[in-house]
Amino acid sequence: MLRYNLTYITVPPTGMQQALAGIEQWLKSSPLKGVFLACWVAEIGELSRILLVHGYDVIADIPADREAILYSDNPLGIGSLIVSMETDAYTPLKGLPDILPGAAGPIFEVRTYKLKPGGLTPTLDAWTNAVGPRSAYSQLLSFMYAVGGEIPRIVHIWPYKSLDERLAIRAKTVAEKVWPPVGAPPHLASMRSEIFVPASFSPVN
Known part of the structure; x- marks a missing residue:
């Protein structure tokens, strides 16, 4: 059963496309231990927000990845664009299937x-x-x-x-x-x- 880390990033209203490009490049070279599952953009609600979802087989890898981002001089590859960032770990309801890559939405x-x-x-x-x-x-x-x-x-x-x-x-x-x-x-x-x-x-x- 995977555990999850959800990271919400707020960027300037005019910086979304630049932020997404930076995150995409960062993810390609990211040394994170977690499996990258999703990058979504807020459409209704609090805008100019990005949600990243990572999955973990090993719970201890979650704080390790979070510290790697915390100590980075360019977090997520978009340090200069981050207005705010919050991240938390989550445990899924027992019996649910893991989140897997694929078409589900949009x-x-x-x-x-x-x-x-x-x-x-x-x-x-x-x-x-x-x-x-x-x-x-x-x-x-x-x-x-x-x-x-x-x-x-x-x-x-x-x-x-x-x-x-x-x-x-x-x-x-x-x-x-x-x-x-x-x-x-x-x-x-x-x-x-x-x-x-x-x-x-x-x-x-």
Whole structure:
């Protein structure tokens, strides 16, 4: 089972194309131990943001890679363009398949929920019961919970063919009482939804 590291980079509004070119070149020569899985660009939500996803078989490799970026004199190959950067490690829900390269989107909804204290275990239980029925309607790319930074916090990623497909599927699952997971909403403290689209070189696209 892979673990994941998610890195959010904010760049100047006029610097996106230059940033993507720099990241692509950096990834080609990057000594990181993690497997590069995705580079997505924010389309709806907080803009001028890039999301990088790396997968890890060895948990100890995550802090090693993060330190390599931290101590670099040109982080991600775009040091002069970075307005802000945040990175956190995540553990996926047991039983889910690993994120693998391939066509899945091109629309990726990334939902980040902060939970109330003590809310992680009942949320994991609720999702374990609900993921199977919900996945009959559309793919869940991953559900994961943060093991650093602000906790408890979960992230789930849903790929869609279009925004219209997203709206239709979400409406249908709610109407048919498949979603949200029974027992999960009382543990929510806040919710954020962002729409990303893949960069041309993103393995998951």
